[in-house]
Amino acid sequence: MTSKQDILSLFEKVRRAQRQGQYAPHKPLLLLLALARLQRGEPRLVLYRDIDLQLKELLRSFGPSSAPSSRHYPFWHLRTDADGSLWDLQADAGLLERPPAATPNLGELRDKQVQGGFSAKVDTALRQTPGLIQTVVRSVLASAFPETLHEDIIASVGLDLSQSLYSKEGPAVYDPAVRRRRNPAFRERVLLAYEYRCCVCGFDLKVCHLPAGLEAAHIHWHTNGGPDVETNGLALCALHHKLFDLGAFTIEPTELRVIYSQHAIASRQQDQQTPDSELRHHGVPLKSPQAIHQRPAPEHLSWNLRNVFKGPARPF
Template identity: 35%
Template sequence: MSIRQEVLDRLTSLRLHQQRGRRAPHKPLLVLLALGQLDRGGSSELAWSQTQERLSDLIAEFGPASKTGRAQSAAYPFTRLRSDGVWTLNRDVPMDLVGPLAAHDVVGRLDAATESALRKDPDLVRRVARALVEQHFPPTIAPDVLTAAGLDPDDILQAPGVMPVPARRRDASWRVAVLQAWDRQCAFCGYDGQLGHASVGVEAAHVRWWAFDGPDSPDNGLALCVLHHKLFDFGALGLDGDLRIEVSAAFTARTPAGRSTYDLHGRMLQPRPGTQVPAIVHIS
């Protein structure tokens, strides 16, 4: 096996914590942060004092909701990524503890062999970064994750794919079927703009992300406008078990345009007869 392939395999096969069927992307976010640091400065070295806040922000914005404190959430991947054999710390500290990280301002970095291979091969950095966001985030959010990690999304998302034989194959007909089922209009706000004969700004959205084993099935899809698709994937919007739209209490807006999102709260989905609605297993 080539060194390039070995690095790809190791960085895209991280062991992730799972809770209620959802994988926590803490380790991939730390690796992306290290790749951004490497891309900018030639070294993946990240000091805890300078990284804690950035990593905490990434986890809070793109990870699952957690009752754990921000520093504690960042300490998990910063210490536990060592167990995957791709991360080293300049001091041997216990797993998960914030105190020793702060007391000694511990420095972490990708292991020497991995960093050397990445430094010599900028294309490998792009391939790894693309693979990580495609594995763990939907396409609506991937550019935001890369930008927040200090990487150029236009550059990264044009890199060649690294998974020649995906574990699951997408259903090429799923998108068209979902849009047709929902009359090519946003299931939340009713937007149905067209340019000529083509819908514009309306997308097929997974209720349960593909990255979290959401299937390409009619009961896992909604037609959503671009805005509400992104808000849905971010968790600003959701559904309850009665198919009513929920607006997250964490979502805020100041302008009338932004505050119009509040009006969606409590609105029930109104599919046409025969349309398969999202299954409870995917909503939950």
């Protein structure tokens, strides 16, 4: 049986976006979807056409606006990652003889009955090693997504983790090569910069002088190389942190206005004109930090706009 560390090493060798810092959730989401199938005892290989719609919906929910159109790429390209030891494809010989860069289009993957899944040795190790699926899931989540999205992704792909992502002893320990160490002072510096209030809605509840439900959000995600500095941070309540990481809104870089996506839809009773509607924040300037040098940096806001925000934006 292949060791747990050998399997983890293969997942760590999966290539991501070609440009450094670009958010590319395609492969991580496909891997999590495949892990969920395996956990349910389904066959090692699956026809692409049978997971196409689910992969599309996952990328619509957790990827940038352009992600669903290229949802078939990872199914094809994973076969060349980790020296070809992680992912198998089965199809007509003529199709598999194509150069790796000659990606089949969506129609070809669906119509030519292309199948894919973990290699036989990886599949066997994942099924037979207790706790290995959970360890791999934690590693994939930590390397690709902010923690605000972990539970939603787990539920959406259909994983059933018998152990929480966080043990009684604290956060799970990840290999430093997968997850960069966070600066523990980042949260306090960002909350202080924004005077311990959400910079979108002004939420500032304290319990015994302890800020409650207030978080320091990375504009350029830490998992994608974003630095632990005030200019890459926003003080957000738990709700707005979640909405920000889902791409429901972003921050306009010139006047620092809150910009909501057209995909963020409130009920008719909660439209933009209603005083307690979430959309009332659309177009409203961010509550500024105490010092000018702490304002969000344009380069970080641009990263978030390109990689996370689900455009197009709502009109003013």
